[in-house]
Amino acid sequence: MDTTVAGVGSVVVAELRAAGYMESTVGQYRKSIRALRCFAEGRGGSYTPSLGAAFAALTISPRTGRFSAQRSFDYRRLVGVFDAYVRTGRVDLSCRKRGGGGARPASGEFTALATAWDTDTDDRGLAPATRDAYGRVARAYLVFLESRGIRCLGDADGASVLRFLESLSGRWATSSLFWVVSNFRPFLKFTGRNDLVDAAGLAVVRRSHTILPVLPDEVERLVVHACATPAISARDAAITLLAMTTGLRACDIINLRLADIDWRARTASLVQQKTHNPLTVPLTDLLVGRLADYVLDERSDSSDDHVFLRRVAPYTRLSDHASIHRVITTVFGKAGVTDVKAGTRLLRHNAASRLLRAAVPLPTISAVLGHASLESTDLYLSVDEDRLLDCVLDVPDGTRS
Known part of the structure; x- marks a missing residue:
């Protein structure tokens, strides 16, 4: 095995292209490889994990003299691939979590x-x-x-x-x-x-109980309408509609598998990551249609059986909740909704609040959201203005303020 930086680098670049990576991404890898080659000069030329660790520690930009997040990410990513290759003889292109x-x-x-x-x-x-x-x-x-x-x-x-x-x-x-x-x-x-x-x-640290607003009907209409148009990709539309109509957590959307979808019954069944409780949620007609469009026409051919995959190589499941947040934010922006900080947390609260306003009992809402305790669902009472007003007592005539 050729363990020189140049030798390993050529193998890595070839594997990146074979896996279908975009040329812009390959270019970033090649730029990091050139920097590693310069760093390795005078150190024997061969790559070792200790050499990689020293290289990855070069996080200060020579141009600004300050920490560079992009430089840190690029170097650490390359070192991870090089380490795996010299250790196993195989180029591991699996995604790694942000931040390491x-x-x-x-x-x-x-x-x-x-x-x-x-x-x-x-x-x-x-x-x-x-x-x-x-x-x-x-x-x-x-x-x-x-x-x-x-x-x-x-x-x-x-x-x-x-x-x-x-x-x-x-x-x-x-x-x-x-x-x-x-x-x-x-x-x-x-x-x-x-x-x-x-x-x-x-430590004087208190928990913040922020009351999230309910999306106005007009905002929901705009988002749903956008998800039904070609302006939104089938994948992004399905993710947004799934979060909006079912209140699923981001981690459960990421972990959803093809076998979890019952196309005839129009339901999705899963075991929640947070509570380990089984859950079955109904799927709307529009959601089923966009989901089918994605699976049949958009979804990359991959051995990964998770429903939602990355658009670019490697074609694996989405990495974390930030990926879901980015999708939903993009969809809201294309729908013309720019004054709402969208995300699964907001949509989860919105789904619960809508159910509550429809007079759905709290135990049912708790089951739909997959709460481990009914107490977790009590928070949504705070946004049900109509029911809260019913609790207000009339002030007797003649009472002084």
């Missing part, structure tokens, strides 16, 4: 602790998104400790937890810090350090 899971600790104890935590969350069968969130914040804390010269958890104190959370305030919205603490606390309990758990409880 964040920074990772370097010290032996912290690396072992992070690995043990990942193993524990995996053994407990937690959802992939939950494991990723738990692991990301745990590693961020360990990296934070290392930046303060701490290499042993025994040397960390409760103040380090508060300083860590304070360091995130510049990058996280105040409303989002609640979820950081929620994802952080299980790791602290895993370490057995009750003092660190108590310190996390001292």
Whole structure:
């Protein structure tokens, strides 16, 4: 096997073209390969994982002198492909999650602790998104400790937890810090350090209960009309209509498989990723029609049996909820709706609120949305103005204000 950067690079480029990648993407890979070749000069010329790690760490743009997100992404992507090739002899073009899971600790104890935590969350069968969130914040804390010269958890104190959370305030919205603490606390309990758990409880972080609005009838009409026209691709129309009419979570839309669709009964049956509960939802005529258009005419020929696939190589399922959000935002924009921050969360709340206004009982709404508890559905009572007005008591005559 030719393990020189040039040799591996030529194999990678050939595989990219064979897999149907766009020339613009191939060009980005070739640009990174040229940079790697220059970096490897004077270092033997052969590619090794350690060489790749050093190359991927070159995240500062020589032009601006600042961190370059595009440079970091391109270099890390190339190194991942090169590493897989020298390890297995095969070019692995499978998609990787954005961000790469964040920074990772370097010290032996912290690396072992992070690995043990990942193993524990995996053994407990937690959802992939939950494991990723738990692991990301745990590693961020360990990296934070290392930046303060701490290499042993025994040397960390409760103040380090508060300083860590304070360091995130510049990058996280105040409303989002609640979820950081929620994802952080299980790791602290895993370490057995009750003092660190108590310190996390001292952080003044409150959960935000935002009441999302219901889409006006005119907005729904515009979106549905656009989804019925050729202006919207069949895939994007089906995804948007599925989210709008069923209230499915983004993760469940991504994981939907061809075998889950009952075309005769016009239903989709699945096991929800978040609750692990089975769910069957009805499909409207327009949704079934656009879904059929996509499967028969648009969908790429792929061994991946997920319903919704990427439009460009590799033709695999959509990567994460950001992909679904991007699709829905694009559809709303083409429908002429630009003043609504669209996404599955909004459409999920909208579907629930519409059902509630149609006098559908809460237990039924809870079942349709796949809530594990009826309490989760109670939030939608806050947007049912008509029923809330029914609860208002008349003020007796003569009562002073």
